[in-house]
Amino acid sequence: MDVRSGHLAPSRTAAEGARLGQWLAVLVPAGLLAGALGSQHLGGLHPCEMCYWQRYPHWAAIALGILSFMVPAARRPLILLAALAIAVSGAIGVLHAGVELGWWEGLTTCTSTGAATLEDILAAPVVRCDQVQFSFLGVSMAGWNAAISLVAAGTIAWLTLRRA
Numbered sequence: 001m002d003v004r005s006g007h008l009a010p011s012r013t014a015a016e017g018a019r020l021g022q023w024l025a026v027l028v029p030a031g032l033l034a035g036a037l038g039s040q041h042l043g044g045l046h047p048c049e050m051c052y053w054q055r056y057p058h059w060a061a062i063a064l065g066i067l068s069f070m071v072p073a074a075r076r077p078l079i080l081l082a083a084l085a086i087a088v089s090g091a092i093g094v095l096h097a098g099v100e101l102g103w104w105e106g107l108t109t110c111t112s113t114g115a116a117t118l119e120d121i122l123a124a125p126v127v128r129c130d131q132v133q134f135s136f137l138g139v140s141m142a143g144w145n146a147a148i149s150l151v152a153a154g155t156i157a158w159l160t161l162r163r164a
Helices: 012-041 049-070 072-100 116-121 141-161
Strands: none
Touching: 012 072, 012 141, 049 072, 049 141, 072 141, 116 141
8 A cells, every 4th residue: 555645556566576576487497498499409419308398487487488578467467377387397297307317117118309301300319208317416407496496486476466
């Protein structure tokens, strides 16, 4: 409530929090995708099928986040949809990390990337979803995506929904 005017209006801090949530809805998935694509194209890691699954919701979140800047009337629902997309990526990350840790069975087939011709298929690396290619502090990339995405989604939703 704005004490000076006596009107019921969101406080400056609630509006600022919503704006922060809006920026996070774009920057968090963009950062996670940059890390994934950088590790693939610069670091030489080859993604498995479940790695790709985690990327798709982040692309959607970026689009929804950008759209929230362009359509102010629908800002809040768009930010919340972006947070949901980020949470979906996090949930897929939990599933993938569980497969890597052997908690449950994942895909029973292997995937290969970059194949356009028979020679490409034969030369392309076979990537299994249950094998960790890289970990930091004992946590795989899928685990980091899960943790960062779920915390970010919750934070974005909280910042967007909180009242003065």
